[in-house]
Amino acid sequence: MTPRFTQAISLAATAHExxxxxxxxxxxxxxxxxxxxxxAQYGGDEDQQIAALLHDVLEDGGPQYADQIGERFGAxxxxxxxxxxxxxxxxxxxKAPWTERKRAYLQHLKTASDEALLVSGxxxxxxxxxxxxxLVTIGPAVFDRFxxxxxxxxxxxxxLSLLFTERKAPxxxxxxxxxxxxxxxxxxx
Numbered sequence: 001m002t003p004r005f006t007q008a009i010s011l012a013a014t015a016h017e018x019x020x021x022x023x024x025x026x027x028x029x030x031x032x033x034x035x036x037x038x039x040a041q042y043g044g045d046e047d048q049q050i051a052a053l054l055h056d057v058l059e060d061g062g063p064q065y066a067d068q069i070g071e072r073f074g075a076x077x078x079x080x081x082x083x084x085x086x087x088x089x090x091x092x093x094x095k096a097p098w099t100e101r102k103r104a105y106l107q108h109l110k111t112a113s114d115e116a117l118l119v120s121g122x123x124x125x126x127x128x129x130x131x132x133x134x135l136v137t138i139g140p141a142v143f144d145r146f147x148x149x150x151x152x153x154x155x156x157x158x159x160l161s162l163l164f165t166e167r168k169a170p171x172x173x174x175x176x177x178x179x180x181x182x183x184x185x186x187x188x189x
Contacts, residue, residue, distance in 0.1 A: 015061030023145030038122035042170040051080035083116035
């Protein structure tokens with residue numbers, strides 16, 4: 001890796017400083033680092049790995065980071081980060097309703113570039129694996145920490161899995177396998 005990768009870790013750590021994974025005490029920065037590792041595992045280049053490190057910076061840190069990302073890492077990285085952003089907060093810090101954002105994001109992914117699709121898919125795979133780990137440890141209560149609750153989360157990950165499979169994304173099988181394990185542990189509705 002070049003110094004750009006280290007700079008991306010630093011920017012991500014700054015943008016996510018003090019944040020933790022939803023419903024846990026795990027520092028949030030562990031997520032983008034894990035996503036970057038998955039991107040590397042599935043053949044992504046350095047720009048894609050950097051985009052993975054920064055994929056939530058705009059969404060969680062704010063739109064003011066867009067210029068920094070573009071200037072420091074280039075238009076290609078910024079394009080991928082923007083493609084992985086499913087909604088930025090408005091001036092008051094509010095986002096559109098969850099279902100509206102997720103439906104729009106799914107529609108967007110249908111035509112997103114293959115390079116951005118890899119980053120997005122690795123993000124969703126890491127999230128699904130975290131849900132599975134928590135489901136094994138604490139049970140279905142894990143879904144109480146999400147706005148979508150159980151039904152919404154399962155719907156979203158099923159839709160994502162189908163989309164990544166249809167687009168032949170490299171991590172599609174791993175996501176489908178993880179979703180199947182989640183569904184086996186979730187009590188029927």
